[in-house]
Amino acid sequence: MISINSLTVSYTKKRKVINDLSLALEGGNIHGIVGLNGAGKTTLLRTLYGLLKPDSGTITLSGNSISKKQIGYLPTENFFYSNITGSEYLNLFRNRAFEIEKWNKLFGLPLEELIDNYSSGMKKKLALLGVLKLDKPVMILDEPFNGLDIETGRILRSVLLQLKKTGKLIIVTSHILETLTNLCDCIHHIENGIIDITIQKPEFEAYEKQLFAKIENQSEKLISDLGISN
Ligand code: ADP
Numbered sequence: 001m002i003s004i005n006s007l008t009v010s011y012t013k014k015r016k017v018i019n020d021l022s023l024a025l026e027g028g029n030i031h032g033i034v035g036l037n038g039a040g041k042t043t044l045l046r047t048l049y050g051l052l053k054p055d056s057g058t059i060t061l062s063g064n065s066i067s068k069k070q071i072g073y074l075p076t077e078n079f080f081y082s083n084i085t086g087s088e089y090l091n092l093f094r095n096r097a098f099e100i101e102k103w104n105k106l107f108g109l110p111l112e113e114l115i116d117n118y119s120s121g122m123k124k125k126l127a128l129l130g131v132l133k134l135d136k137p138v139m140i141l142d143e144p145f146n147g148l149d150i151e152t153g154r155i156l157r158s159v160l161l162q163l164k165k166t167g168k169l170i171i172v173t174s175h176i177l178e179t180l181t182n183l184c185d186c187i188h189h190i191e192n193g194i195i196d197i198t199i200q201k202p203e204f205e206a207y208e209k210q211l212f213a214k215i216e217n218q219s220e221k222l223i224s225d226l227g228i229s230n
Pocket of ligand 1: 011012017035036037038039040041042043044
């Protein structure tokens with residue numbers, strides 16, 4: 001279990017982006033993090049991975065300080081050296097047990113080609129393969145479905161569900177709520193740097209309806225003010 005206690009993170013003195021956030025994340029589960037743009041999702045994930053140093057608070061995994069060695073992290077934007085092939089990239093990650101050819105049957109990447117010639121979706125798949133190869137007990141995936149085609153998105157979902165069964169703790173963000181309701185065991189809603197609601201699977205449908213009704217109510221008048229007519 002990851003325990004986050006009274007976590008506060010800021011980029012400038014003026015504003016706390018994560019504000020006294022506490023959260024317990026059970027292992028063997030897929031956790032979704034949702035929130036509006038700018039709510040603090042990426043900041044929270046980067047802090048969990050250790051890329052940002054919190055102002056205060058603690059993050060532990062099974063009671064001990066969490067370390068990068070225990071985490072496979074997929075950032076929203078992936079960085080690749082130029083002039084290397086997909087295979088060369090995957091060789092940067094050490095794990096002899098990882099059978100690249102078998103995994104790539106799912107992703108279908110031209111691994112002997114230069115990454116510079118990959119499309120953005122192909123780059124995302126390659127970055128995912130890197131994280132999968134790392135095979136860490138904790139996986140932090142920031143928008144892993146972004147840019148993937150429908151088929152790969154569905155395959156990734158099945159892979160994550162399978163990995164969850166091995167006891168991994170998986171944290172995923174998505175700006176598409178349905179992606180998370182179809183995958184996660186619980187969804188944590190972040191607003192103004194704190195988790196204000198955690199929703200369990202049986203409550204997903206009601207939550208989704210309530211949220212969409214609220215958004216539609218708020219936007220109805222603004223849309224009608226546009227005067228769009230047929
Ligand atoms: P989300 O992932 O939910 O869209 P972020 O964690 O990226 O939100 O951003 C949360 C807030 O922190 C936003 O107001 C954003 O402008 C601010 N922020 C993010 N990155 C930086 C940065 N490098 N420097 C200063 N402010 C930042």
